[in-house]
Amino acid sequence: MNPEYAAYAAAHPLFYDTAHHARTAALPDAEEYATALGTVPPGWEEARRGDWRSLAPAGAHVPPQGWKIHVSASLDAAPRVLAATARLCFARRVPFKFVPTRTLLLLRNGKYADRAGSGKFLTLYPPVPEDFEPLCRDLAAALDGEPGPYILSDLRLGEGPVHVRYGAFAPRFCPGPDGLPVPAIADPGGALVPDPRGPVFAVPAWVTPPAFLAPHLAARSAAGADGIPYDIEGALHFSNGGGVYRAKDPRTDRRLVLKEARPHAGLAADGTDAVARLTHEEDVLRGLAGLDCVPAVHEHLTVGEHRFLVMDFVPGTTLNTLFARRFPLSRSAPGEEALAAHAAWAERMHRLVTDAVADIHARGVVMGDLHMSNVMVSEDEQRVVLLDFEAASLTSEAARPTVANPAFAAPRDRTGQAVDTYALACLRLALHLPLTTLFGLDRAHAARLADAVAEIFPVSRASLDAAVREIEGPPNAGPADPEAPAPTASRSALPAPPAPGSPAPRPEPVSLSSWPRARDLLVRALLASRTPDRGDRCFPGDIAQFASPAGGASLGYGTAGVLHALHAAGERCPEAEEWLLARTKEPASGTPCGLYDGLAGIAWTLDRLGHTQEALDLAALVAREPLHALPPSLHGGQAGIALVLDTLAARADSAEAARLRAAAARCA
Structure with a gap:
């Protein structure tokens, strides 16, 4: 996963957004x-x-x-x-x-x-x-x-x-x-x-x-690695707080991991930097010394201003990677045998992780950031080691972590050991269907996810009840983050929330026969999320919206794509169409020309919406660009542009049509 998503996710409780739109x-x-x-x-x-x-x-x-x-x-x-x-x-x-x-x-x-x-x-x-x-x-x-x-x-x-x-x-x-x-x-x-x-x-x-x-x-x-008495063999991971490196002790040939922390960088939500968290992690791991489920600490080093924690290298594969490799639903029609084998594997993995968490709890430590990427599974799959104790705390502190994976992050009503217990409950479901990020929006989704697990896998629904109860918490617990700011989009088109004290309505199951209803809900949600007052995007979407001047308007990530989808569903949004037209009159410097990432795709969309002259004006602008330097791809390159120019040539007068076809031919 691109780690930049984390920064955009922090700016808004529902949608990816830029930091300057963050509201707290x-x-x-x-x-x-x-x-x-x-x-x-x-x-x-x-x-x-x-x-x-x-x-x-x-x-x-x-x-x-x-x-x-x-x-x-x-x-x-x-x-x-x-x-x-x-x-x-x-x-x-x-x-x-x-x-x-x-x-x-x-x-x-x-x-x-x-x-x-x-x-x-x-x-x-x-x-x-x-x-x-x-x-x-x-x-x-x-x-x-x-x-x-x-x-x-x-x-x-x-x-x-x-x-x-x-x-x-x-x-x-x-x-x-x-x-x-x-x-x-x-x-x-x-x-x-x-x-x-x-x-x-x-x-x-x-x-x-x-x-x-x-x-x-x-x-x-x-400056360099002088002062580090180990041979650095390669990098395992980088973040803004520092790197994680694979190394070897030349004196013993022992394999090690060096975890680096940069001062004043890699800040957590409470402002603590990477050095403070790494120092804290060392203290926690030393308190857990002797446990088979945590990495052993050797020493710490300070080189320049950077702090390094030297630990044993833990062989194996992260649970997240192992899950992705074997997940049966990533294949078509996996069969009952494959589903049963996965269910048994998931049960065994959950038990191993639960036992490891119980061991650290017995030492009075809460991990705080338990998720599948922080669990290393041995090659024989008989042992797990918990990684990354930056967010750990003492049970006696009843603390909340300052960093957490959103698919396993406990709501505000959990502190101390309850934070890990919540993450274990999420893991119980995620090892079958990795959709627990949705709990941050609606914890009632836990029951629906458990129903789906029991329907797909040979797993007793009753065996999931404890996990569901743990996730849902007390009756009417509400969303996972009740203090999160409301989204900027209007909600007037959505159903009113239930009255305080009343149970949340369970949505009807979606099937092929219920597609019209599902389509209408999707349309209403899209329209409710629009923000026409913003100049960078009219609808929320992927972080690629913010990578170029056309990102928020593009077919692949932005308004043109949403308008195309709405049009295909029989819906128009004149307000968003005006927003898109306004941003195509004078495209900013650096705007891509491609089908999915730039002007060609916007022109194609405008033509389908009936704004043919504006589409032709945009196509003429694309045709004048030096397209020879672009890649041959459909997404942002010559193939996609050629298709659009050739299509729009049929709408133009003879002189303009000839210019558009000539540009398409050059791309071809």
Whole structure:
């Protein structure tokens, strides 16, 4: 799974969304860091774009690319860092932008946030190259000693929060290696080339770093695995909090795992960083020493600012992977024998995990983040080892975890051991049907899921009753997270919720004969989820909506796809059609041209909805693009574009039809 989904899932209780749309009870829409700016001088212009608030002198000239400055900050240091940086920028008339809220900064630095962009709290754009060195020098002096995470994509100046990188100032795009638009900078000849934005510092081949950066480049080159007395053999996992590495002790040939933690990065919901959680995990594991169901700890190391926990390598396969490999319903007509074998396997796995959890409970420890990826199964499938105790707590603390897998996360009415007991109940059902994420929206779904398990597998429904009772909790317990903010979409088209104290209605079973009813419910839900007031998307969807300017409008992920589905179901949404038309008049730079990801698919949809002239205008725009650099694919490449252009040519006059067919032929 793409770990970026976790960051988008944290922003909204029901739908994937961007961090700047996150709404919490504590910080609804406040921009509390902005108070640290002080008085903005006259003649400065302000704007809010996505996660950022920008300030620049009116009429300021900013070059399209060059050396820019990024400043990181811990959550608590952010107001001080912003105040000091803003004073310098105001005095020297340097445009800058910053993350305006603690909530946004926490999400940008979360455990599964984008590693390339994580850590960036402020960005400064020196108006002329001559400003770069003195600005770096004075800013580093002003912020000396302030804590902040290391920005992986940048070069760090000394040991403070100031980092630099050569890249684009203004949004420009060019075809990437796969032909799709990517951020760009100009080479010495003026040609646009990709501006890589990965979690590694890189300088374009034609750019010579200023001389004052030499000692910082040397320090970066010298940093590495020195100080680690083990041979690193490879990486098992990366997150924004650090990596997990496979290693070997050269003195004994013993296989080990090194778990890394970066300071001020990989933040949990309560703001604790990866180092604090790894230190806590070590303490917990040492308290569980001797148990066969937890990894043995050897030592911890500090290399630079990074902390490493050295543990025994646990051979085997995670329960999640093992489940995926053998799940019978991933095959057509698995047969009664396969279903029975899986049911017996699921029962045995659940018993092994239950016994392991009982062992740690006997030591007074709650795991807190129990799910299938945190369980390692031995090759003979006779033993399990529990992994990842970052969220663990003592039974006596009656605590709630700060991180949890949404398919196994206990509701707010559970603390201490009850958190693990709830996860075990979810596991009981998930080992047959992995749909327990739905419990976060409606715990009454547990009974329906248990009914389905008993219907499909040779499992007694009564044997699932205890799990269902555990998940449902007390009568009328309500949703798993009653304090979650309400979704932004209107709910006027949906049935009214049951009155307090009355049982939730059980929906009718869906079958082929009940398809019209199911279709109508889907249509109502889609219409109720629309947000036409937003500029980035009209309907919620996959995180790919936020990856390009056309994502929220596209056929594959956005409004065009929803309108096509509604139209096929005999429904129209004029409000959403107007939203889509408004966003196709002047497509933003960097908008893809493809069938599923861009303009071609939007044009095809508009034509099917009767907006033929607007579709032809869009198709003509696509036909003028340099399509030769695109891949041959149907999704975003030449095959899909050729089909659309050839189809729309039949709607055009002879001259335009010839141009569209010629472009389609070039793609073919």
